[in-house]
Every structure is written in structure tokens, then in C-alpha cells.
Amino acid sequence: MSNFLNSSIGKKFLMSLTGFFLITFLLVHLLVNSLILFDQSGHLFNQAAHFMGTNPIIKVVEPVLAIGFILHIIYAVILTRQNQRARPIGYKQQKLSGSSSWASRNMFVLGILVFVFLAIHISNFFWKMKFTGHELLEEGAMGNMENAYLLVTTFFQQWYIVILYIIGAIALGFHLTHAFWSAFQTLGLSNSKWRKRLDTIGLIYTLVVAGGFAIIPIWVFIASLI
Amino acid sequence: MDLTLKVWRQENRKAKGRFETYAIKNISPDSSFLEMLDVLNEQLIREGQEPVVFDHDCREGICGTCGLFINGRAHGPDEDITTCQLHMRKFKDGDTIVVEPWRAGGFPVIKDLMVDRTAFDKILQAGGFISINTGSAPDGNASLVAKEKADEAMDAAACIGCGACVATCKNSSAMLFVASKVSQLAVLPQGKTEAVRRAKAMVAKMDELGFGNCTNTGACEVECPKNVSLAHIARLNREFLAANLKP
Numbered sequence: 001m002s003n004f005l006n007s008s009i010g011k012k013f014l015m016s017l018t019g020f021f022l023i024t025f026l027l028v029h030l031l032v033n034s035l036i037l038f039d040q041s042g043h044l045f046n047q048a049a050h051f052m053g054t055n056p057i058i059k060v061v062e063p064v065l066a067i068g069f070i071l072h073i074i075y076a077v078i079l080t081r082q083n084q085r086a087r088p089i090g091y092k093q094q095k096l097s098g099s100s101s102w103a104s105r106n107m108f109v110l111g112i113l114v115f116v117f118l119a120i121h122i123s124n125f126f127w128k129m130k131f132t133g134h135e136l137l138e139e140g141a142m143g144n145m146e147n148a149y150l151l152v153t154t155f156f157q158q159w160y161i162v163i164l165y166i167i168g169a170i171a172l173g174f175h176l177t178h179a180f181w182s183a184f185q186t187l188g189l190s191n192s193k194w195r196k197r198l199d200t201i202g203l204i205y206t207l208v209v210a211g212g213f214a215i216i217p218i219w220v221f222i223a224s225l226i
Numbered sequence: 227m228d229l230t231l232k233v234w235r236q237e238n239r240k241a242k243g244r245f246e247t248y249a250i251k252n253i254s255p256d257s258s259f260l261e262m263l264d265v266l267n268e269q270l271i272r273e274g275q276e277p278v279v280f281d282h283d284c285r286e287g288i289c290g291t292c293g294l295f296i297n298g299r300a301h302g303p304d305e306d307i308t309t310c311q312l313h314m315r316k317f318k319d320g321d322t323i324v325v326e327p328w329r330a331g332g333f334p335v336i337k338d339l340m341v342d343r344t345a346f347d348k349i350l351q352a353g354g355f356i357s358i359n360t361g362s363a364p365d366g367n368a369s370l371v372a373k374e375k376a377d378e379a380m381d382a383a384a385c386i387g388c389g390a391c392v393a394t395c396k397n398s399s400a401m402l403f404v405a406s407k408v409s410q411l412a413v414l415p416q417g418k419t420e421a422v423r424r425a426k427a428m429v430a431k432m433d434e435l436g437f438g439n440c441t442n443t444g445a446c447e448v449e450c451p452k453n454v455s456l457a458h459i460a461r462l463n464r465e466f467l468a469a470n471l472k473p
Contacts, residue, residue, distance in 0.1 A: 007429055008399075008439040009466045079439045083397035086331050086438030092232075092245065093324045095298035096396060099448035105396055107441060182442040188464030191457045 008082075009186075011075050016186035018072040019179055023205070025065055026172075030212045037219055042149025049148040053129065073115065080108045103174040104182075110175040117168035124155060156220035165217040173210025180205055227253040227314060230322040231266065233278055236335050239342075243335065245324075255315040259302060260285060260292060262314055263325075279338040285310040287451065290386030293393065294339055295326040300390035300449045308388060308451045328389050330398035331436040345435045346387050346403060353420070353427035354407040360416050375413045382409035384452040391446035391454075397438030402446040404432050405462035406454045412465055422472055425465040 004010040032052060035045040052058050096105060103110065128134040129148060136154055137146040156162055180202030184190045190198060228251045236243030250269065253262050260282050267277035283291035292309040296302030302312040317323060325339060333341040371379075385406035392400050408425055411417030417424075440459060447456045 004470045006433075007466075008401075008433050009429055009463055010470070012439060012463075013467065079441075083399075083438040083441070086398035086436060087329055088331050089329055091295060091298065091326055091329050092234075093298040093326070094295075096394075096443075096445055098299075099394065099445035100396075100443035104441065104443040178442070185442050185456065185460050186463055188460045188462075188467060190460040192455055195457065 008079075011079055012186045014071055014075050015079070016183045018068040018075075019183040021065065021068045022072065023176075023180065023183065025068075026209050027205075030209055033216055034212060036149065036152060036216055040223075042147065042153070045149045045152075046142070046145055046147060049129070050145040053146075069118075073111070076108060076111055101178060104178040107175060107178055110171055113171035114168070114175055117164075117171060120164070121168065124161075125152065153220050153224070156217040157224040159221065162217040162221045166214045169210045169214035172213065173206050176206040176209060177203065227255055227317070227319045227321075229253060229262075229317065229320070232322065232324045233266075233339070234326045234335075235278070235338055236327075238337055239334055253314055255313070257314050258285070258310060259294070259296065259312040259314065260310050279336075279340045281340045282310060287311045288386060290388035290451075293328055293341075293388045293390060295328060295393055297324055300328070300394040301388075301451055306451055306453055308386075308390075311451075328393035330389075330392045332398065332400065333389060333392060341389075343387070343389050345437070346389065346400070348435060349400065349404060349428055349431045350407060352431035353424035354411070356411065356416050356420065358416075358419055369415055371414060379410050379413045382406040382413075382454065382458050385410075385450075385454050386452060388451060390449050390451060392437060394445045394449040395438065395440075396443060396445065397441055399440040399446075400432050400435075400437040401440035401459050401462065402450060402454055402456070404428050405458040408462045408465055409458040412461060421465060422469040425462065425469045429462075429466050 005014065032045070032048045035048050036042075039045060125148075128151065129137065129146060134151055136151040137148065139150055140147045156165075181190065181195065181198045184194070184198050228249070231248045231250060232245045233248060234243055235246045248266060248270075250262070250266050253265065257265075260280070263278060263280060270277050280294060281291050283289045285292070287308045287310060290308065293301065294309045296309070296312070301307055301309045303316050304312050327333075327335050327339045328341045328343075330341075332345040333343055336342050383406070385403060387403060389403070391402035392398050408428060411424065412421055442456070442459075444456055447454065
């Protein structure tokens, strides 16, 4: 097993598996968040947030998700460092734009952007809901069901926060344009036919996820103006 | 055509290299890139200078010996060719052309533009063969191979080991080369017996020799003179994962 994880494909296998896990997580996360758009009273979103906060299955998945994130980051650092060392002397001139996508060549940089955004995002919401608490969560809380809707919608009334979240969604989107098909390819789940199909499915997934995460703060911001 | 060449010159493996600028005149647009370098070398010899060392052999795009990084691209500005198949009509009169050797830790420079690609031989020696006696040519249709499988094996076998995949990859990964050498055997009945050992041994050797990790950018496939597909890398991944699942 240690031999396997020391090999280049073994390390990539871990990147792919954790990547798939994060891809699934993003979709679930977006589904829950999208309830903000569909129910102006906030009741649906609060119920969903309460469920995600208290359900025993989710409680088990939560630390697994955190480990997945950490492994994805650790192995990204290991692989990137090895890759940099693999070319001790660089080219004077190298044109890669014709042969590969910008995102595919900048996954590490995009990953850092997503990570920075994630840290801010966690401190904005998750941290308050889970640990520190917040007065907006208490306001209009029903029993032990916190008013997460109020916290989120109040927060997104600040224009610079909306812009920050749009930038986060764009960075995530570019990361995903390469990540989706790449995760399949690394597991060997691709061939000449499926590559095109997976590329298309990946693009749709990316547009839905990145677009979805960008639309929610924009929607809340505009709704607060009118 | 009158051109300015910026060529990488390096005395030997250990020496620190540098770019030298040469002016070259009256080059026919119909000459090949290597013929242009021949003219440059004759000029250098006449001037009492050391000619530029570069690898070349068949000069018809089938041996994989030539390989230069020209104006930022492996095998230069044309599609699906080796350096010897590149013609000067792809450039304009007055152009400045930058000529570099393949750059990768696994391919150390021997002299000037010539690199040591022994690493590829070592990867092949680790498992890119069939060691059982398959006998003489079998009777037609004695061992049945589906047309699609035969085609896939042939497409993988088109790899000439030039190293453009490594040279162009931002990670200096040799995955397309290793994938083609695994794939050409993996889909045929003769290659199945040693499939587990082969995938493990060749990947281990590839890692040991300091090639980078594939990040699926796909640049190798675009610059490969023989159009070897990324689908073969997917097969290599499958073969390797399956080999590691077996006790």
C-alpha cells in the first residue's frame, strides 16, 4: 500500500478520489443553498441548515469531508513540488496556450484561491453556526432551529462581500473545468468517446455549481435593494 | 530567407550553457529545418567555429531521433510532425528563431541540442516487452483479435519515443510514452500474461528516473508527432490500479 501511495499514479488516485468527494459535496451544498432562492420566508433554508447541522449521517460525513479537503491539499503540494523539480532548467520560450487550457496549467494557483476563499467563507458562516454563535442566528430562531437564513441574507447585503463571493465562484469554476474530467481520467474511467462526453458533463456541472454559488449572493443583494 | 537564430550551446553535460545568436542568409523556404541547421554548421566550420550538435537520423519522421524545442514548441510550429519534417516555409523572412534542447530532469543535455534519452530505454527494459515465447507468426485467425483492439494497439505502437511529450509537458511527465508502451501490449492476448508486472514495473521506473506527475493538461497529445491519444493514459491508469488491487 505504501508503495502504491508513493507512486505518481497512486498519489493522483488520492487526488481524484478526494476530488470526487468534493465534487459531490459542492452539489449537495449548492442544493441546500438554493433554498434561499425559492423561499423568501427562509423557513425551508433554516430547516435544511438545521438538518445538515444535526443529522447523524452528516455528522459522520463532516470530519471525513475535512480529511478529504486536507488530503487533497497535502497531495497537491507534494505533486506540484515534484513537478517543479522535474524540470531543473526551464525553457527560454514555451508556448502552451495552443496545446492545453489555462485552467489545466494553473490548478495549483486556482486551488490556493479556492482555499483562501474557503477560509473566509468558513469564518463567515460555518464557524458562527457551529462554534461562536451570532445574534442574527438567535433572532427569530424557532426552538433550537437557528435563523441561518437571516445571517446569510444580512451578510450578502454588503456589496464587497458579494464581489468576494463572485470571485470565489469564478476561481472554483475554473478549477472545476479541468478537475471534473481529470478525476475520471486518473481513475482510468475515460476513453476517446467518453472524454468528449465527460468534458460536456463537466462543463454543465461547472456552470451549474459556479453559476449557482455566484447567483445566490447576487440575488440576495438585489432583493435587499428592492 | 534571412534569419536570426538563437541556439542553445553547451560544451558538455556539466558545463553551464548559453544562447548564441547566429545570422544565416539565403535559406530556401523549401529546405527542412535540419537542412537549415546543416547550412549553419557548414558556415560555422568555414569560420573555424564548433558546429552545433543536434540529434537526427532517418529524416523522414519515423525514427524519433530528432527533437528540438523551436520557438516554444516541441518539434516547432507545425502539427503532427517531427523536427525533420518541419520546413522553413513555416517561418517568415527576417524571423528570429529560438532553438532549445528538450528540457527535463530525465533528459540531461549531452552537448548543445542533443539530450540523453536513455531514460526511455530504461523504462522499456523495466517491462515493455513480452518474455514468453509466442512462437513464429501464427496462422491467420488462429488467435482472434477484434479489429478495434488491433487498431488501438497499432495507434499506441505508433509512438516513436521522441520525447516530445516529456519536453512539452509542464510537469516533464513521461506518462504518454509509458502509456503507449503499456497500451500496445495490454490490449493484445500476447501481452495479457505479464500485464500486472508490466504496469507496476514501468511506472516505478518512470517515477524513479525523475519524470513529473501527469496532471492531464493534454499538451503531450497535441504535440505528439504520432497523435498518440490520452485515452492510452487512461488505460495505463486502469492497468496500474488493477495491478495494485491484485494480491
